[in-house]
Amino acid sequence: MDNDERVIGIKDVAKAANVALATVDRVIHNRAGVSLKTKEKVLKVIKQMGYKPNIMASNLSKSKKIVIGVLLPNISEGSGYWEFPMQGILKAKKELAQYNIKIKTYTFKQDNSKEIRKKILELINSDIQGLVLTSKFADEIEILLDDCKQKNRPYVFIDSNVRKIDSLCSIHQPLFESGELAAQLFNYCFDRGEILILHLKKTMDTEGIIGLKEKGMNAYLNEKNNAITTKSLVLTDFNEDAISDILFKTLEDNPLIKGVFIPNSKVAYIAKYFEKRAGDKIYLIGYDFFREDVEYMEKEIIDFLICQRPEEQGYQAVFKLFEHLVLKKEVEKEIIMPLDIITKKNYKYY
Amino acid sequence: MDNDERVIGIKDVAKAANVALATVDRVIHNRAGVSLKTKEKVLKVIKQMGYKPNIMASNLSKSKKIVIGVLLPNISEGSGYWEFPMQGILKAKKELAQYNIKIKTYTFKQDNSKEIRKKILELINSDIQGLVLTSKFADEIEILLDDCKQKNRPYVFIDSNVRKIDSLCSIHQPLFESGELAAQLFNYCFDRGEILILHLKKTMDTEGIIGLKEKGMNAYLNEKNNAITTKSLVLTDFNEDAISDILFKTLEDNPLIKGVFIPNSKVAYIAKYFEKRAGDKIYLIGYDFFREDVEYMEKEIIDFLICQRPEEQGYQAVFKLFEHLVLKKEVEKEIIMPLDIITKKNYKYY
DNA sequence: TCAATTTACGGTAACGTACCTCAAAAATAT
DNA sequence: ATATTTTTGAGGTACGTTACCGTAAATTGA
Structure with missing residues (x-):
């Protein structure tokens, strides 16, 4: 039943394509130093063999850490709602620590636009590779998004009501x-x-x-x-x-x-x-x-x-960035959260 | 804020404990050939340094695959309920394929106790390291559980109503x-x-x-x-x-x-x-x-x-075994699923 | 045409752990 | 004392990928 696929490595590809190991590496990572002809040849073999890079090995040898930024309102602020997404983000942080992923959080008071601007500036000058944010503060945030687009930094909206076309993923509430x-x-x-x-x-x-x-x-x-x-x-x-x-x-x-x-x-x-x-x-x-x-x-x-499962929204937001940045997976552009109904008789298990 | 902990490896432990690398390896993997005294010394250093094995590297170098067995009723059978847990199991399977984990499923007709016994025998003689099963067929299953206990194979109950004390984890419905x-x-x-x-x-x-x-x-x-x-x-x-x-x-x-x-x-x-x-x-x-x-x-x-989120029950069951077998994490003995309420107006987002 | 520069490609050392062998040293039994 | 067992050390290979460093070939410029 389960076809016992032997792990196909970069070496196998190199052998099959009759090129050096480094050449395959260049093709896979779009590095310079490979002719169009060999590139095509290698890509063809990769496809034929169904080669998938081994993430464990990749991550092990990779030198650079991945940093994900999170820009959200203060927990103590207003409704206290943001405590939940933050919990989900922390859960993801713990789980992804193994993958050399860091989470940097930038929080601000909702009514303090000076602080928001400050955090946005910090984010622009930071070394993050991805960003989680909420779409509620549209005015101030456009600059940040433009910067992300320009630097090719993917961002995920959380708890968002507006569908943002350029985001990696937008997590909605109906x-x-x-x-x-x-x-x-x-x-x-x-x-x-x-x-x-x-x-x-x-x-x-x-x-x-x-x-x-x-x-x-x-x-x-x-x-x-x-x-x-x-x-x-x-x-x-x-x-x-x-x-x-x-x-x-x-x-x-x-x-x-x-x-x-x-x-x-x-x-x-x-x-x-x-x-x-x-x-x-x-x-x-x-x-x-x-x-x-x-x-x-x-x-x-x-x-x-x-x-609407606010912790899960936080978790998913970080996780989708992880899938995109590390696992190189396709990420759905839109996640719609379920509408959970809580009553006296089921809140205990929520 | 985030203390930039440099990765502490097995080598650092060896150096700090002033023993050979192989000795640390022996301690970590409970291999024979190390005196109680040195074992204690090394363990102490491990704790002091806060050493955590790098799972990526560990998994990469590990030779043996992990196989998880799943014993559940047929999908086509009766209510068709088992389709959902199976979906969750498949999702976990996909996600964990990267970690060299295989899932072997053993399904049976609910009313065919001869077939159940056959599958149980197959499982006993298989090379699985962990098992997912449901507790509904208590009589026939005791032998299997005894075998698991003896062989130290952890098992997780799914969709279970009875709390089984010896299981790694039991996923409940209230x-x-x-x-x-x-x-x-x-x-x-x-x-x-x-x-x-x-x-x-x-x-x-x-x-x-x-x-x-x-x-x-x-x-x-x-x-x-x-x-x-x-x-x-x-x-x-x-x-x-x-x-x-x-x-x-x-x-x-x-x-x-x-x-x-x-x-x-x-x-x-x-x-x-x-x-x-x-x-x-x-x-x-x-x-x-x-x-x-x-x-x-x-x-x-x-x-x-x-x-009660049947797919998630399937997913969690496999995932908990993964956490235990691969990540060596503590696993909660009991997971109680939430009671979701579905109506005309929220089923679309479920 | 010849040097300067760019591009192509091979070789190889890491990453941290697992697992193995071989031999030396230490502890124990005879 | 010797023989035996246990403990420890040293070292190597492998896992699959990444990243850097040479060199060789191709391309460019004057």
Whole structure:
């Protein structure tokens, strides 16, 4: 069954093509010092024999280390979301240390564009061979991308919503569809009523993202169930009392509200208000799974969380660069992350 | 930040311990011909220096190939479930080919114990260094496991429900909890009524599995909502008309039934009966995600599928053996797979 | 035409480990 | 004391690839 293919090495190729070992090396690595004629001949033999370079040996003899740069927001910053991709990146780092791969991380405060520019400059002048970044800060980042293109440095987008044509790979979240999914889940909980979509205006960069989720939600409802409507509420004042006031007033004024959709990772922050609240059950759906959410999931205040494997996004981003830079593999241009549904009864195994 | 650790090799250890290179080699590989005293000395130095063998080099110079055996039911057999773990195993096979690792698969018909015994014998007499298997066929398999223990061959259980103490690693599905989850999902769809639990008696080995799921479901309902009850129906006759008759009769006789729980991968098989049926919506929850399910998910006949990443189970099983045999890494004894929830709106990205 | 430069090609030492042989030295048994 | 066993040292080859260093041939320029 398993054809016991003896390992075909560079030597075999050299022998078969009747050229020196070094010549094969030159062909394989596009080094200078080989005539077009011999190059063609060797390539033909390589193909015929089905030669694949041995990565173990290659890496062993290779002198230069590969450095991958990572440009992401601070962990401590804002939502804390970036902790997860970072974990995935660290996992990849550990795993790839064997391959002589270094990861250099450059983090910045989301609202500090001076710092962002500084990090970008550092990256441009660094010796990285590849880059992982997120597409949320489009303006500042164009210079960096141009530099990468010019230097032929591949880059991978993580947690990105826009498909960037020139990237090695772009890791997507289906935002619109996640809105649809949330709508579907609400619809399983009730057939008629109103869904309150809560916008928390803290980070400026998330407008597009939240917009898409909202559109997805409305699309599903329009298509499927027109006895459920949505209503948006924008919170700008984060004073605890202010939130409490406006929230409870909205719910009182709109008794039809049976679900609240929080299209970012701040569900736990809102859930605490619902804990104190008496009255009919209101279903809560949010995004991303944090330790803070557990308490409210157990109490069934938060009903569903939609989660998109943020650690895996980080891991994959680095791994795809590794596959490209070291293994010389073809890398898919686009990875779409699954939409995981988290509830009280399955979060433990997530 | 990143301390630029120069690679510490076997030579450095020899120099530091003031012994011959061969001696270090003897210690590292537990070869005979080294006194306890020097062994301790060398080990101490190894630890002090933080020496880690270079796997690339190690693998390159290693002469023997590693062969991993896989003993699983036929793909074409029964539910077709095993196609997924097999895919994961194939993915691992491709990825690990670089490391001189071969995968030998031994498949059998689930109901053919003669064939199982034959494959077990083949495995015992094979040259495998590790084994992936499923724990569902406990009786026949004990001999194989004893043989493995004796020969010091590590084995990994896949898709297993019983925790096997002697295995290198056991990949679990939280069955009970999946039943709870299904109950929770039903409970989101309706507050009162009856859930029909459909047993399809085709493969004998699944009784324990289904039993656990059922118990989980009842546990959730008892604890949370006692306006929902369950009712079991066992199908033994697989004649289409017979199924149709008994199913529709049960539904007519029990108008309170608002949900049907199919605790195996045969949902699509049942969904087709509900397609023809008029009357109130009945919610369907099943297991595992097959192509056949898509049609019924789109039509919202099947509402939820609980899925446990079967390909990843296959992949992980092989990968854990690889980590143990090649990378000499510590491997966790137990991996619990997440409970994924699949609906019409997220199956595309699964 | 002759030197200067570029290009072609062969040889070979690494990379770090595994595995082997042979002989010398040390420890143990007789 | 000698004989025997165990321990240690020294050294080499191989794994498949990379990278550098010569030299020889081809090409260029004046």
